[in-house]
Amino acid sequence: MSVIVRNLAKHYGEQKAVNQISFEAKPGRILGFLGPNGAGKSTTMKMLTGYLQPTSGEAEIAGKSVQLAPLEIKKLIGYLPENTPLYLEMYVREFLSFVAETYGLKNVSQRVEEVIKLVGLVQEQHKKIGMLSKGYKQRVGLAQAIIHQPQVLILDEPTSGLDPNQLSDIRALIKNLGSDRTVIISTHIMQEVEALCDDVIIINKGVLVANSSVADLKKEHPTASLEEIFKKLTR
Numbered sequence: 001m002s003v004i005v006r007n008l009a010k011h012y013g014e015q016k017a018v019n020q021i022s023f024e025a026k027p028g029r030i031l032g033f034l035g036p037n038g039a040g041k042s043t044t045m046k047m048l049t050g051y052l053q054p055t056s057g058e059a060e061i062a063g064k065s066v067q068l069a070p071l072e073i074k075k076l077i078g079y080l081p082e083n084t085p086l087y088l089e090m091y092v093r094e095f096l097s098f099v100a101e102t103y104g105l106k107n108v109s110q111r112v113e114e115v116i117k118l119v120g121l122v123q124e125q126h127k128k129i130g131m132l133s134k135g136y137k138q139r140v141g142l143a144q145a146i147i148h149q150p151q152v153l154i155l156d157e158p159t160s161g162l163d164p165n166q167l168s169d170i171r172a173l174i175k176n177l178g179s180d181r182t183v184i185i186s187t188h189i190m191q192e193v194e195a196l197c198d199d200v201i202i203i204n205k206g207v208l209v210a211n212s213s214v215a216d217l218k219k220e221h222p223t224a225s226l227e228e229i230f231k232k233l234t235r
C-alpha cells in the first residue's frame with residue numbers, strides 16, 4: 001500500500017508550517033523523514049493520519065483519500081505520535097486490550113500476548129503505564145501502533161529516549177516490520193537513516209529539499225556524510 005502526498009500544505013495564519021510538499025512512500029521500503037526542529041515533520045504526519053486537516057493538497061493511502069475516507073484509513077495505518085501519548089493510569093495489558101477492541105479485533109488476548117512479545121514488554125506487562133521508564137512507554141506506543149497489523153506505519157521519532165540496547169532491538173523490529181509494509185519514520189539520528197531507511201525526504205521550513213533513495217542521495221554528494229548533506233540542505 002503506497003502513501004502518496006500531493007501538494008500538501010498546512011498554514012497557521014501567516015506561517016506555512018508545511019508548504020506544498022509531494023512525495024511517495026512505497027511498500028516494502030522504509031522512508032526516513034528528516035528535517036530540523038520545527039520543519040514540519042509532525043504536522044505532515046498528523047495530516048497523513050487524518051488527525052489534522054490540510055489547508056490544501058491531498059494525501060492518499062492505498063488509493064483512498066485520507067480526507068474523504070478517514071475511518072477506512074485509520075484501519076490501514078498504525079501511528080506512533082510524537083512523545084507517545086498514553087493513558088498513564090491504565091495497565092499495559094489493559095491498554096493494549098482496549099486498543100485491540102477499538103479496532104474490533106477478534107482474539108484480543110492472543111494478539112495482546114503477541115505484540116507484548118514482539119516489542120519486548122514481557123517483563124513489564126503487569127505494570128501501570130505511568131510506572132514504566134521512557135523506553136518502555138515507547139514500546140507500549142509501538143505495540144498500540146502495530147496491534148491491528150496495519151500495512152502502513154507512521155512513526156514520529158520512534159526511538160527517541162531509548163538506551164543503546166533498546167535502540168538496536170526497536171530498530172530491528174522496525175526493519176522487520178518494514179520488509180512487507182510501508183513505513184514512514186521521522187528521526188534526528190542520521191545513523192538511524194543509514195541503518196534503517198531505503199528512501200529519504202528532507203523538509204526545511206515546510207519545503208521539501210530532498211526526495212530520493214538514500215543510495216542516490218549519497219551518490220549526489222559523494223564526499224559528504226549524511227550529516228553533512230543534511231546540514232548543507234537545511235541551512
Ligand SMILES: Nc1ncnc2c1ncn2[C@@H]1O[C@H](COP(=O)(O)OP(=O)(O)OP(=O)(O)O)[C@@H](O)[C@H]1O
Nearest residue numbers: 012015017035036037038039040041042043044082
Ligand atoms: N497548532 C499550531 N499552531 C501554530 N503553529 C503550529 C501549530 N502546530 C505546529 N505549529 C508550527 O508549525 C511548525 C512545524 O511544527 P512541527 O511540529 O511539524 O515540526 P517538526 O518538524 O515535527 O519539529 P521537531 O523536530 O521539533 O519535532 C513549527 O514552527 C510549529 O511552531
